[in-house]
Amino acid sequence: MLIGVLVYVALVEKETLDTEYNTKRGVLACLTFFILLGVTVTPDGPFLRPHPALWRFMFCISIVYQLALIFLLFQVKHFLA
DSSP: OHHHHHHHHHHTSOOOOOHHHHHHHHHHHHHHHHHHHHHHHSOOOSOOSSOHHHHHHHHHHHHHHHHHHHHHHHHSHHHHO
8 A cells, every 4th residue: 555655656646846845745755654664574572462563663663763863963963062
């Protein structure tokens, strides 16, 4: 289903020239793809309840959070000094 959405966006949707809008949409699409793929492919952790897919989802969200913090570090580095 996710591949179908990507094919739709690539082939059917009209192209926009707004760089900011395209960047936000691209980052959101990458994060969604990473999280959905991670829930299905990441190995099971030590937790079994309520469901291993929930813990895989939490693991992927924590990776995205860490990547966001790293990105912000490079964006607002002058505020930390």
